[in-house]
Amino acid sequence: MNRKKTFTAAGVAAAIMLTFPTAGALADSAEGDEIITLGEDLTTEQRDQLLNEMDAGSEVETITVSNEEEHEYLGDYMSAADIGTRALSSAKITTAGSGDGIDVETTNITKISEAMYANAMITAGVEDAEVYVTAPMDVSGTGALTGILKAYEVQNDVTIPEEQKQVANEEVVKTAELGESIGTEEATELITRVKQEISEQNIESSEDIRVLIQNIAVDMNIELTQEQTDGLVSLFDRMKDLNVDWNQVQDEISKVQDNIGGFVNSEETQSFFAGFLEFINGIIDSLFGGSEEPESNS
Numbered sequence: 001m002n003r004k005k006t007f008t009a010a011g012v013a014a015a016i017m018l019t020f021p022t023a024g025a026l027a028d029s030a031e032g033d034e035i036i037t038l039g040e041d042l043t044t045e046q047r048d049q050l051l052n053e054m055d056a057g058s059e060v061e062t063i064t065v066s067n068e069e070e071h072e073y074l075g076d077y078m079s080a081a082d083i084g085t086r087a088l089s090s091a092k093i094t095t096a097g098s099g100d101g102i103d104v105e106t107t108n109i110t111k112i113s114e115a116m117y118a119n120a121m122i123t124a125g126v127e128d129a130e131v132y133v134t135a136p137m138d139v140s141g142t143g144a145l146t147g148i149l150k151a152y153e154v155q156n157d158v159t160i161p162e163e164q165k166q167v168a169n170e171e172v173v174k175t176a177e178l179g180e181s182i183g184t185e186e187a188t189e190l191i192t193r194v195k196q197e198i199s200e201q202n203i204e205s206s207e208d209i210r211v212l213i214q215n216i217a218v219d220m221n222i223e224l225t226q227e228q229t230d231g232l233v234s235l236f237d238r239m240k241d242l243n244v245d246w247n248q249v250q251d252e253i254s255k256v257q258d259n260i261g262g263f264v265n266s267e268e269t270q271s272f273f274a275g276f277l278e279f280i281n282g283i284i285d286s287l288f289g290g291s292e293e294p295e296s297n298s
Contacts, residue, residue: 029095035155037147039087040066046136054092065147077173089144096128111140123168
């Protein structure tokens, strides 16, 4: 059984670097509440196996995720072969305490990392959740990626905007694919540097974004294909057009600082996080005029 536990330092870096909260959901569930999402194509035996593995009580709410839903949310960003023809991956989402942030654990998931799941959840506005993702055998995990957001909506009686879900899925998939090509660290650094330059230079047009991506790639000695460049231009175009809640960004920064203290100890990693948090604060300052407090969007 392939079991992995978040967060490693690299996983946390990826989860934070690649995401901006775009719409916070007001939690309607209580700490400890659970909901389980199951792949629609599980056999009865596999379903029982996973429910037992997830220690599901008889009263726990369950929902299903279909392969059709996987293709709906991931079909524009992943090949049909990678998505597959059966929805098997499943997940348990437990409401965490206020301010606890997101924690993810996976078993038998091969395509989507713990950090990628966390990335999608943060981008979609999910807060304070413990997530366990599993399958009866090694699978890509794309069904769980879709199911987590669906379960969170049901659990908290909220609706995540469709565009927000799409951008979250696109960011996860494109970053994962880029990481497979140029390396995870290089991919996360490239994405972060592009975001930083966009915020500092107030770049708005697609062509400006394209030139910026190409210049940073050259500076990092990275060769991007035309397809990779086009994909990143599309991603950043869509991301900058989302209605970002910067008050929530500040809240998430505080949570990240608390969460990483216990297990990110290297000087290099601490330096990275210090620089990244400074970058985020710089964006907030540029948007809201330096020392002025941002207005509440609530």
